[in-house]
Amino acid sequence: MSEDTTAREACDLGWSIAMLGRRYAAIVDPVFETFPRGARGYQLLHTVIHKRIPTQNALADYLGIDRTVMPYFVDDLQSAGFVQRQDDPRDRRVRTVIATPEGITRYQELSQQVLRAEQAFFDGIGDEDRAVFVHSLSLLARLSRDDTSSRGR
Amino acid sequence: MSEDTTAREACDLGWSIAMLGRRYAAIVDPVFETFPRGARGYQLLHTVIHKRIPTQNALADYLGIDRTVMPYFVDDLQSAGFVQRQDDPRDRRVRTVIATPEGITRYQELSQQVLRAEQAFFDGIGDEDRAVFVHSLSLLARLSRDDTSSRGR
DNA sequence: TATTGTTATACTCTATAACTATA
DNA sequence: TATAGTTATAGAGTATAACAATA
Secondary structure (H helix, E strand, C coil): CHHHHHHHHHHHHHHHHHHHHHHHHHHHHHHCCCCCHHHHHHHHHHHHCCCCCCCCCHHHHHHHCCCCHHHHHHHHHHHHHCCEECCCCCCCCCCCEEEEEEEEEEEEHHHHHHHHHHHHHHCCHHHHHHHHHHHHHHHHHHHHHHHHHHHCC | CCCCHHHHHHHHHHHHHHEEEEHHHHCCCCCCCCCCCCCHHHHHHHHHHCCCCCCCHHHHHHHHHCCCHHHHHHHHHHHCCEEEECCCCCCCEEEEEEEEEEHHHHHHHHHHHHHHHHHHCCCCCCCHHHHHHHHHHHHHHHHHHHHHCCCCC
């Protein structure tokens, strides 16, 4: 086996990952055109609906955005009527972000459009390859939580 | 986990892709700490070594960076002695970016470190799943070219 | 007129520092 | 002292507009 081939694959992986993200955004982002904070705002709404993450800091960590920009996201989604802050009686510093019924309805509409857009995104590879890809992708993405904390250097 | 997953998977895919990119950057980017323009600069060097892309505009398009920032990339890599601009006698507007011997040497050093870092990135999934994943990833990433530009290859 | 390369400018997104109120 | 939330500011990265040289 030649070293040249392996070395070539090294950077193509970085390029492929960057391209994948750009292509996904190019196809799916139009769905979020009228939604506050675009794709990130939608992901925030998705998260507060499906996961139970009590604090805004933990939410920011999960979504990979800085703690200091989280208030702006919550403000915008709250102004639009999709989420609201809920005081935690057990810890009065905490304001848990929860979705409003309006937010849930809007989310359900958007998620349908996202699904359609994602079918276009996967147009070009077979259903079986797609399933295997999504499985490995999900696995590799979820590793990051364990990685960033323990496997630093 | 198998019932109501259609709507849920919709956003998790976007989250997973974003997370994948962040995790890859977190693990691999330290390699490029001392390299001009970091990972993007390395990808530029990789591209001019392995592909023959004549114009800086086409290079910018391939790397997914704006054409107006390309001169800064080339300037920095040229100052470091890794690339140089080569006049094209057939079209005197064009200055093709080519790697210097110094640049090729530096690239070979870096690509070895990238390979090691990428092994850590894939630590957690099997070799077979990795191969399938990289294949589909590469395929999906390359689709974008056919999408944005009308000509197929 | 269109394109290549380039520069200057403006804009967006993100990170840094500091403050408050709670624990 | 440490943490949750917030705000203001500075920085990095990106896009917009315009230019000279060439096709």
